Amino acid sequence: MSQMLVERVCDLYFESLNANNLAGVTEALHFPHFRVMADGRVEVWSNSEDLWSWFEKRTFNDGWNHSAFDSVTTEELTEKKFHVEVRFGRYRKDKSLIGKYRSLYIITFEKDRWGIKAGSGTGYRKKK
Numbered sequence: 155m156s157q158m159l160v161e162r163v164c165d166l167y168f169e170s171l172n173a174n175n176l177a178g179v180t181e182a183l184h185f186p187h188f189r190v191m192a193d194g195r196v197e198v199w200s201n202s203e204d205l206w207s208w209f210e211k212r213t214f215n216d217g218w219n220h221s222a223f224d225s226v227t228t229e230e231l232t233e234k235k236f237h238v239e240v241r242f243g244r245y246r247k248d249k250s251l252i253g254k255y256r257s258l259y260i261i262t263f264e265k266d267r268w269g270i271k272a273g274s275g276t277g278y279r280k281k282k
Contacts, residue, residue: 184269
C-alpha cells in the first residue's frame with residue numbers, strides 16, 4: 155500500500171509541474187525541501203512559492219513545456235521513508251526533447267502524508 159502511495163506522490167508532482175499547478179506541487183512535497191545539485195551544492199526552499207520561482211527561472215530559456223517519466227523504481231528503507239529513482243525526459247511544447255535525466259527522490263511520511271522531502275539528480279540540460 156505504501157509503495158502505491160509513494161508512486162502516486164511522484165505522479166502528482168510531475169502532473170502538477172506539467173499543469174503549472176502550484177497547489178499540487180505543494181501537496182507532493184514536504185517543506186523545507188532540499189535538492190543536492192549535480193555540482194554538490196545544496197538548494198533549500200522553505201515553501202512552494204520559492205521553489206516554483208526557482209523552477210520557472212531554470213526552465214524558461216530552453217522552452218520547457220512538460221516532463222515525462224521513463225521509469226520509477228521505489229525502495230522502502232523504513233516504514234516512513236522510501237528512496238525513489240526516477241528517469242525522465244524534459245520536453246518542449248512541440249514534443250522535442252530537451253534532455254534525459256536521472257534523480258533520486260527521498261520520500262517521507264510526515265504530517266500524516268507522503269511527500270518528497272529531497273532530491274538529488276544528474277543536473278540540468280544533460281542530453282543523451
